[in-house]
Amino acid sequence: MTTNPLLVAKDFKSDLKPIWCPGCGDFGVVQAIYRALAGVGRPPHEIAFVSGIGCSSRIPGYTTAYGFNSVHGRSLPIAQGIKMANPDLLVLCAGGDGDGFSIGGGHVAHAVRRNPDITYIVMDNQIYGLTKGQLSPTSPCGLKTVTSTYGSFEQPVNPLLYLLSYGAGFVAQATPADMAGMASVIEEAIRYPGFSFVNIQSPCVTYGQETQQVKAHRSQMKSLASVGHDPANRMGAFELASHYGEELYTGVFYRNPTPPPTYDALFRGRQAELATKVPRDRILDMFVQR
Amino acid sequence: MSIPSVSGSGHSSDLTIGMAGSGGDGIVSAGESLIAAAASQGYHAIMTKSFGSQIRGGESSCRVRIAVDRIYNPGGVLDVAVALNWEDFLRFGAELPVGPSTVVIYEEKTGVAPDKLPIVGVVPTDVFAVPIAELARKAAGTDMAKNTIVLGLLAGWFDIAPEGIVRGIRKRFAKKSAELVAANEEAFRVGTEYAKSHPLRVPRVLKRPLENTGGKMLLDGNDMCAAAAIFAGCEAFGGYPITPSTEIMQFLTREIWKYGGTVMQAEDEIASIGVAIGSSYAGKKSMTATSGPGMALKTEMLGLATIAELPLVLVNVQRGGPSTGLPTKPEQSDLFQAAYSGHGDVLRPILAPTTVADTFRITVEAFNIAEEYQTPVIILSDQEIGQRKETADPIDTSQFKIIDRLKPTAVELESYNRFRLTESGISPISHPGMAGGNYLASGIEHNEHGDPTGSGALHKLMNEKRFRKLDPLKQRRDLFAVEGDVDADVAMIAWGSVAGVCHEALAIARAAGVRAKLLVPYLIYPIAEEVYDDFFAGVRVGLVVELSHQGQLYRILRSFVDVPRGVRQMTRNGANPFQPREVADELMKLASAPAQVRGAAASAGVTQ
Numbered sequence: 021m022t023t024n025p026l027l028v029a030k031d032f033k034s035d036l037k038p039i040w041c042p043g044c045g046d047f048g049v050v051q052a053i054y055r056a057l058a059g060v061g062r063p064p065h066e067i068a069f070v071s072g073i074g075c076s077s078r079i080p081g082y083t084t085a086y087g088f089n090s091v092h093g094r095s096l097p098i099a100q101g102i103k104m105a106n107p108d109l110l111v112l113c114a115g116g117d118g119d120g121f122s123i124g125g126g127h128v129a130h131a132v133r134r135n136p137d138i139t140y141i142v143m144d145n146q147i148y149g150l151t152k153g154q155l156s157p158t159s160p161c162g163l164k165t166v167t168s169t170y171g172s173f174e175q176p177v178n179p180l181l182y183l184l185s186y187g188a189g190f191v192a193q194a195t196p197a198d199m200a201g202m203a204s205v206i207e208e209a210i211r212y213p214g215f216s217f218v219n220i221q222s223p224c225v226t227y228g229q230e231t232q233q234v235k236a237h238r239s240q241m242k243s244l245a246s247v248g249h250d251p252a253n254r255m256g257a258f259e260l261a262s263h264y265g266e267e268l269y270t271g272v273f274y275r276n277p278t279p280p281p282t283y284d285a286l287f288r289g290r291q292a293e294l295a296t297k298v299p300r301d302r303i304l305d306m307f308v309q310r
Numbered sequence: 311m312s313i314p315s316v317s318g319s320g321h322s323s324d325l326t327i328g329m330a331g332s333g334g335d336g337i338v339s340a341g342e343s344l345i346a347a348a349a350s351q352g353y354h355a356i357m358t359k360s361f362g363s364q365i366r367g368g369e370s371s372c373r374v375r376i377a378v379d380r381i382y383n384p385g386g387v388l389d390v391a392v393a394l395n396w397e398d399f400l401r402f403g404a405e406l407p408v409g410p411s412t413v414v415i416y417e418e419k420t421g422v423a424p425d426k427l428p429i430v431g432v433v434p435t436d437v438f439a440v441p442i443a444e445l446a447r448k449a450a451g452t453d454m455a456k457n458t459i460v461l462g463l464l465a466g467w468f469d470i471a472p473e474g475i476v477r478g479i480r481k482r483f484a485k486k487s488a489e490l491v492a493a494n495e496e497a498f499r500v501g502t503e504y505a506k507s508h509p510l511r512v513p514r515v516l517k518r519p520l521e522n523t524g525g526k527m528l529l530d531g532n533d534m535c536a537a538a539a540i541f542a543g544c545e546a547f548g549g550y551p552i553t554p555s556t557e558i559m560q561f562l563t564r565e566i567w568k569y570g571g572t573v574m575q576a577e578d579e580i581a582s583i584g585v586a587i588g589s590s591y592a593g594k595k596s597m598t599a600t601s602g603p604g605m606a607l608k609t610e611m612l613g614l615a616t617i618a619e620l621p622l623v624l625v626n627v628q629r630g631g632p633s634t635g636l637p638t639k640p641e642q643s644d645l646f647q648a649a650y651s652g653h654g655d656v657l658r659p660i661l662a663p664t665t666v667a668d669t670f671r672i673t674v675e676a677f678n679i680a681e682e683y684q685t686p687v688i689i690l691s692d693q694e695i696g697q698r699k700e701t702a703d704p705i706d707t708s709q710f711k712i713i714d715r716l717k718p719t720a721v722e723l724e725s726y727n728r729f730r731l732t733e734s735g736i737s738p739i740s741h742p743g744m745a746g747g748n749y750l751a752s753g754i755e756h757n758e759h760g761d762p763t764g765s766g767a768l769h770k771l772m773n774e775k776r777f778r779k780l781d782p783l784k785q786r787r788d789l790f791a792v793e794g795d796v797d798a799d800v801a802m803i804a805w806g807s808v809a810g811v812c813h814e815a816l817a818i819a820r821a822a823g824v825r826a827k828l829l830v831p832y833l834i835y836p837i838a839e840e841v842y843d844d845f846f847a848g849v850r851v852g853l854v855v856e857l858s859h860q861g862q863l864y865r866i867l868r869s870f871v872d873v874p875r876g877v878r879q880m881t882r883n884g885a886n887p888f889q890p891r892e893v894a895d896e897l898m899k900l901a902s903a904p905a906q907v908r909g910a911a912a913s914a915g916v917t918q
Contacts, residue, residue: 036761068592068742073753080750081762086742087750088591089762090584091614097548097581101588101596102742104572105546109592109742127584130577287572296568301707303537303565304670307527308704309349 021108023061029054032064036081045222045234046075046143048196050082053112053141056207057083060110067110070099072124074116075150076143076222085112093124096131096140100283103136107284110210111137117144121177122157132186132215136283139209142179143222146232153227160265163229180261180273183217184254189276190216191257193269196223197237201270208272214279221268237268244271251275320513323378325468326385328406329460330371331394336457341372342699343461343482347474348376349528349701352519356666357699358384360405361638369398371406376470378517382665382810384698386889388412389514390468392460394442396420396428404886408432413510415463417442436511440504449500450493458494462501469515472502527702531666531695534702535625536561538673539597543712544623545571546596548585550578550604553637554693555627558599579607583624587611590620591751593741595677599625602644603633606651612686613652616776618751619729619739621680621715623673625689627696628806630884640693641884642806643858648688649835649866657777659683660835661789662690664809666700671710672832675789678713683779684739690834692857694807694887715739723747727758731771735779780836789833790841800826800901801845801852801877803867805834808857808888815855815893822894824901834863837870851876851900855893859883876900 032054040046057067067085071077073092080087090098099113120128120142131138147165148154154167158179162171183191190212194202202220209216223233230236247269249256257274260267281289327344331337338359348355355376362368375385387409393399393416399406408414408429418439422428427437440463446455458479465472479498483490529537536558539547547566549559563573571594576582582598589596600608605626615622628644630636648660661676663669672689680687718726718738723746730737737758740747749760755769756762763769783789794816804812809830816828829845831838854864854877861881867873880896882888 063745065745065748066743070588078762081752084748086748087752088588088618089750089752089754090587091610091753094580094584094611097576097584098588098591100574101546101548101585101590102592103588104574104585105589105592105594105596106741106743126577127581130581134574287567290567291570291572294567295570298568300541300543300569303540304527304705304707307529307533307537307702308525309346309528309701310525 022063022066024063025061027058027061027063029058032057032083032085034082034084038082039078040075041226043225044075045145045196045220045224046079048199048202049076049141049143049220049222050079052194052199052203052206053079053083055203056210059203059207060210062110066108067112068099068102069112069114070095070102071113072115072119073150074119076114076116077119079114093119093122094127095119096124096127099138100131100134100136103138103284104287107137107288112139112141112210114141114143117142117146117158117179118148118156121179121182125157128182129186132183132188134283135189135214135280137214139206139216139218141206141218141220143220144179145222145224145228146176147224147227149224149227176265178261178264179219180264181258184258184261184274188217188274189214189279190272191261191274192217192272193219193221195221195234195237195241195268195270197234197241198270201243205271212275212279214276214282240268241270242267244269244273252277320515321517322389322468322514323517324375324381325377325389325470325514325516326373326375327390327392327464328371328373328388329392330369330399330402330406332398333368333370335394336454337394338370338372340457340460341374343475343478344374344464344470345376345699346528347471347478349526350474350477351471352521352526353377353471353701354379354381355701356381356384358694359697360402362401369401371398371402373406376516378519382813383807383890384694384887386891390415390464393417393420394456396422400428407889408434410434413467413514414438415440419443438508445500445504446497449497455494455497458497459501462498463505465498466502466505467510467514525704527704528699529666529702530557530697530699531663531669531691532557532627532697533561534666534669535673535689535691536565538670539623539677540565540569541707542674542677543595544597544677545569545594546586546589547571547573548576548582548596548598549573550576550582550600552579552601552604554629554696555599555601555625557696558625579604580611583608583611586622587615587620590622591618591741593743595621595681597623597625599627601627601629601637602631602635602647605644605647609651612658613654613656614753615686616656616658617753617755619684619776620751621684622686623676623680623689624686625691628690628692636885638693639885640807641858642692642808642856643860643862643884644690645834645862645866648690655773657780657836658686658688659780659783659833660688660690661832662806662834663695663832664806664830666695666698667702668832669695670705674710674712678711679783681715682713683736684715685780690806692807718747728760729756729758729772729775731758731775735775783833784836784838784840786833786838787841789831790838791830791832792827792845793830794820794827795825796827797848798825798827799848799850800824800897801849802826802828802855802897803831803852803863804828804855805831805863808855811888811890811893812855814890815897818890818894819897822898824898826897826901835866837866839871842867842871846871846874846877849874849877851903853878853880853893853897853900855880855888857882857884857888
């Protein structure tokens with residue numbers, strides 16, 4: 021594990037040209053990730069960046085880190101496997117709201133309760149962009165899309181409340197309307213020792229609603245610090261997070277002031293405790309009947 | 311009937327005992343004691359267990375086959391049947407077949423008269439109604455000792471490893487109390503005495519092994535698979551509980567930490583293969599295990615491992631299907647799923663062990679193939695192999711070569727292309743943490759560097775690469791075994807647990823003067839056409855024997871190989887085990903049929 025203070029944001033930018041639409045919020049997110057990674061200072065080859073499927077899941081390829089653009093909804097299991105294999109790696113996970121809270125929704129709670137030292141970034145645009153504008157799990161109720169012609173019936177999920185109630189030790193929100201704030205909150209999430217979650221309100225310029233564009237965010241966003249929220253106050257975080265969809269809070273909702281041991285630390289402990297000098301080729305000895 | 315069976319001297323060198331009772335009767339634990347005793351005295355033995363689907367209580371049964379020479383299957387018709395209660399015994403039907411020469415021992419208080427056994431069409435000659443519960447209460451003061459009485463009866467009548475059984479009783483109960491040891495020793499003695507005072511019409515004393523080689527291993531296929539994985543260098547396992555494969559995860563959960571590895575019981579089947587894929591991407595040998603329904607869920611991720619060219623071993627311990635099917639019974643009906651499930655053009659190697667013992671070699675081989683060719687490899691085991699206990703001679707692990715994935719050299723890392731189009735199709739693979747090896751792994755089609763592409767030209771080249779790299783597998787003749795008369799025109803093919811039945815069926819047929827041969831493929835897929843072509847050359851008639859309704863290997867063979875018209879299927883649904891004798895009879899019937907009838911039999915022989 022190494023850090024290099026000389027690394028700068030552009031060291032994390034790959035030569036691959038993003039496929040995103042001009043003006044997509046994800047351009048801001050990837051820039052913020054470059055800055056956050058430069059701030060943390062781990063060299064790109066010690067970073068594994070995993071994603072699922074969707075516009076935002078293209079993001080690992082736009083970095084110089086090791087990337088894994090996997091299948092829809094399964095970034096978290098793969099990321100945990102990477103962490104299991106090599107806990108020294110910095111492991112990032114990213115995807116969209118559909119990837120994380122619809123098809124892959126079953127994995128989030130379990131990743132949180134294991135508490136691996138992984139940062140999960142969701143680019144939440146309340147729409148399926150890659151498949152051209154269908155209803156997503158965070159779409160507001162009543163939204164008209166090509167798959168909800170007359171308006172949807174379902175209430176949206178609240179990613180912030182989900183993560184808080186699953187027991188995540190770090191829950192934050194950001195928007196590309198505040199680049200400095202987004203970069204700093206991502207860096208803080210990476211530095212948090214345990215599972216950390218950043219919900220980024222990352223507008224879809226092509227299929228998103230007018231009120232969900234960067235320009236609108238500038239007037240809507242309210243920093244949690246400005247409303248006097250103490251990130252150590254978990255119940256306060258629940259209250260503020262319950263306004264998802266109505267208020268655009270940015271910053272850290274919750275940071276566990278006394279982080280519990282990570283999954284990685286626990287399994288390393290078990291490996292150390294049980295380590296044997298008996299070579300692997302003696303494994304069958306236990307079955308011999310005497 | 312096991313072969314060879316009863317010799318003129320009243321000695322037997324091979325006995326198959328089947329026992330059934332209710333959950334609380336301890337019949338399975340009696341079987342465990344019996345096989346452990348036999349193993350400790352140098353016998354070869356196989357034990358299978360079968361349960362009703364109840365979690366506790368309900369019916370349970372086991373079969374223990376004990377022999378002086380190496381055996382390959384759990385045996386056919388029982389030599390000895392033990393019924394603590396007839397209702398439970400009969401539930402197991404074809405799993406506990408009774409014949410005229412079966413010695414039947416049952417609980418007297420079931421009230422069944424010895425000449426009125428509820429077994430249709432069979433009148434066994436030696437039948438004993440034994441007051442098992444009463445003897446247990448007298449000897450040990452409790453019904454709980456019924457299974458020890460049974461062990462005593464078996465030792466008394468057949469002389470099965472009595473010293474080993476007593477040693478086992480002492481070992482097992484010593485932890486509890488001296489009184490329990492004494493009570494069980496007494497129950498064992500009482501059972502033995504009872505048998506001695508009620509002699510069999512024809513004595514069937516089990517011969518002692520020629521020399522007590524002792525020191526045999528005793529384990530099931532799932533434990534063998536897990537142990538082999540550790541030997542092969544597996545350091546990461548993702549799993550989800552599913553019958554009948556869970557013991558693989560349970561073994562690794564106990565052992566893998568000792569070797570620096572990690573196990574995760576994931577939240578679902580999909581996550582468990584995801585974890586294994588992630589670990590492999592990060593450079594560790596990894597595995598996941600499941601059964602049919604779980605395999606269905608893992609299928610999308612298997613495709614990911616194929617296109618991202620990541621080594622991975624997936625074990626499917628097959629059970630009866632479709633859907634929940636018969637979770638506790640073996641079947642060979644997941645071959646189509648293993649070979650063909652998933653979308654896109656995919657070629658995945660499939661290996662199948664045939665015994666607990668060769669599960670070791672097959673598992674090591676699976677890791678080697680996965681690593682060498684950067685591909686997922688499927689091990690198709692089945693419930694019988696996975697969960698049967700079997701003796702195995704200690705394995706000389708020094709004969710195994712361990713293969714690791716090809717890593718890029720320092721020079722290659724200077725301008726690294728993860729998916730470089732090489733002649734062999736294999737490109738050096740880096741992993742996170744390796745400076746200069748940074749690349750994007752992806753489920754989307756990619757160019758040599760790993761960048762996503764929608765190019766049809768590149769897609770073609772990459773498909774060719776992913777298929778080309780597996781070509782050498784078809785030349786792996788060491789992954790096939792041919793037994794018997796290699797130039798015979800009568801042939802059998804069997805894979806997985808059925809191969810052991812056919813091994814003995816072949817011996818019966820050849821002992822009866824039929825020249826015949828048997829091909830056992832351990833590499834099931836890709837189909838090694840040349841191996842089959844060579845085997846079928848000159849074959850007039852034969853059988854492909856499979857434990858499934860359709861006979862899936864036969865059907866796959868017909869799409870790749872010119873299967874001679876006289877070679878037909880012998881298939882059976884799971885939970886209805888084949889017996890060597892009936893397979894041999896079928897083969898001999900084919901062999902002796904006149905030519906014109908043969909043609910008719912061949913065309914009518916394929917069940918649809």
